Amino acid sequence: MGTGYGLFIDTVTAVATNDRGTSADYKLVACGVTNGMDINNAETNTSNKCDNGYATSISGLTDWSFSFDGQAVTLAAGESTSKVNYETLLGLALNKTIFFAKIANPDDEEYIREGKVRISTMSESMPNEDVYTVTATFVGIGELFIVPEA
Numbered sequence: 001m002g003t004g005y006g007l008f009i010d011t012v013t014a015v016a017t018n019d020r021g022t023s024a025d026y027k028l029v030a031c032g033v034t035n036g037m038d039i040n041n042a043e044t045n046t047s048n049k050c051d052n053g054y055a056t057s058i059s060g061l062t063d064w065s066f067s068f069d070g071q072a073v074t075l076a077a078g079e080s081t082s083k084v085n086y087e088t089l090l091g092l093a094l095n096k097t098i099f100f101a102k103i104a105n106p107d108d109e110e111y112i113r114e115g116k117v118r119i120s121t122m123s124e125s126m127p128n129e130d131v132y133t134v135t136a137t138f139v140g141i142g143e144l145f146i147v148p149e150a
Contacts, residue, residue: 004107007035007068007138009084010100011092015116020145021100028106030083032070033133035103037113039064039144064140066101066117072124072132086124086134093119093136101138112147115140 007029010021042060072086092099102114117138125133 004105005035005103005111006106007032007066008102008104008106009088009092010102011088011097013100015098015100018100019143020114021102026100026102027082027084029068029070029089030075030079030085031073032068034067034069036067037064037103038067064115064144065120066103066113066138066140068134068136068138070134072134089119089122089134089136093122098141110148112145114145114147116142 008026009029010025010027012025013020013022039062041062043057044060046056046058047054048056068089070086075083075085091097096118098116098118100114101117102112104112104114117140120137120139122134122136125135
């Protein structure tokens with residue numbers, strides 16, 4: 001089960017001079033319900049009349065992203081040193097900020113997906129008689145680091 005994994009962001013480490021974030025600067029995005037990762041390997045069509053009617057292709061560019069679904073909550077006193085909430089994500093999205101993000105188990109550094117990102121989409125939902133929720137997509141910029149290495 002994925003309950004032990006969280007989405008963390010590092011907005012302190014300089015993205016221009018570093019490939020990865022700094023462990024001490026990562027903060028958990030509070031009250032996540034679901035986190036995810038997507039990888040897309042584009043293909044370049046190389047089909048021609050000599051392929052006997054079958055499609056052929058070569059690998060193209062790879063893009064990746066993280067997703068976050070959670071509840072919009074206000075942080076309790078003292079939580080801002082270790083967590084961020086939907087208001088921080090909104091500011092990053094509006095300012096088109098590039099920062100580091102990772103999906104990891106905070107108790108186990110054996111599994112990490114990490115890289116530079118920016119928020120490409122973010123939505124808030126305030127339904128009647130239900131919780132205020134936030135959804136965001138973090139589009140990867142450059143290399144995705146994987147621990148353990150694939």
